[in-house]
Amino acid sequence: MNGGRATLIIGNKNYSSWSLRPWLLMRQLGIDFEERMLPLSSDEFRREIARFSPVARVPVLVVDGFAVWDSLAIAEYLNDSHPGLGVWPADPKARARARSVCAEMHSGFSALRDAMPVNIEAKLPGLVWDLRVQADIERIAQMWSDLRSEHATNGPFLFGRFSAADAFFAPVITRFDTYGVTLSPLCEDYRQAIHQLPAMRDWIAAALAEHSFIAEDEPYRRAPQ
Numbered sequence: 001m002n003g004g005r006a007t008l009i010i011g012n013k014n015y016s017s018w019s020l021r022p023w024l025l026m027r028q029l030g031i032d033f034e035e036r037m038l039p040l041s042s043d044e045f046r047r048e049i050a051r052f053s054p055v056a057r058v059p060v061l062v063v064d065g066f067a068v069w070d071s072l073a074i075a076e077y078l079n080d081s082h083p084g085l086g087v088w089p090a091d092p093k094a095r096a097r098a099r100s101v102c103a104e105m106h107s108g109f110s111a112l113r114d115a116m117p118v119n120i121e122a123k124l125p126g127l128v129w130d131l132r133v134q135a136d137i138e139r140i141a142q143m144w145s146d147l148r149s150e151h152a153t154n155g156p157f158l159f160g161r162f163s164a165a166d167a168f169f170a171p172v173i174t175r176f177d178t179y180g181v182t183l184s185p186l187c188e189d190y191r192q193a194i195h196q197l198p199a200m201r202d203w204i205a206a207a208l209a210e211h212s213f214i215a216e217d218e219p220y221r222r223a224p225q
Contacts, residue, residue: 004081006033009052009060011040013207015214017118017171019059020203021071022078025167027199029085031078033061041214072106075164089159094151098158098165101143105168112136116175119218120207125180137181140172144187156193170194174204 008026010019026033038045038058052060053069060069061077068077079087088095111132147158147165154160158169173194176183183191194200213223
């Protein structure tokens with residue numbers, strides 16, 4: 001990273017939506033880093049994460065001993081340290097809009113987060129789906145439709161070319177897969193574009209290979225046999 005040694009500290013790939021964002025962004029943009037996974041809810045996690053983050057959460061990007069925590073802060077750090085790679089769209093208005101939708105994802109959609117936690121391994125269509133969750137789904141679908149319609153001529157992603165905005169919504173793609181959310185053709189095309197990213201395929205394959213089960217994160221099902 002501009003000569004710096006970078007390590008991205010993440011949680012389990014099956015569960016950690018926040019970890020997926022900078023991991024996918026860095027892998028897809030070709031930013032070199034070492035990966036360190038700390039199993040969520042483990043003694044190792046509690047012991048080690050405190051060395052890097054005062055909030056004791058993943059992800060954390062550590063560059064030459066300097067720690068950046070929170071996925072949005074990591075995206076901004078990567079934009080500053082790699083200004084030519086396209087972390088954000090080049091056009092100022094598109095860049096501002098991309099930051100806006102990432103901030104909305106970062107701080108909003110609490111009903112969706114609560115009812116549909118990321119669990120790549122599971123298939124739970126329609127579980128705990130209420131009107132608040134439906135409202136979040138509809139807002140996300142409308143956002144995707146609007147952005148894809150506006151930037152369709154520039155590529156298959158939200159702003160044409162892949163950017164941090166796509167990395168921020170990649171965990172939502174996995175949520176929609178797990179809980180069986182049906183999308184419009186335009187949004188379905190976008191979902192497939194994310195799935196076709198080599199880095200996204202690698203993350204999902206690794207998540208499925210973990211065979212992890214954290215009971216406190218999965219009150220809705222028993223451990224797979």
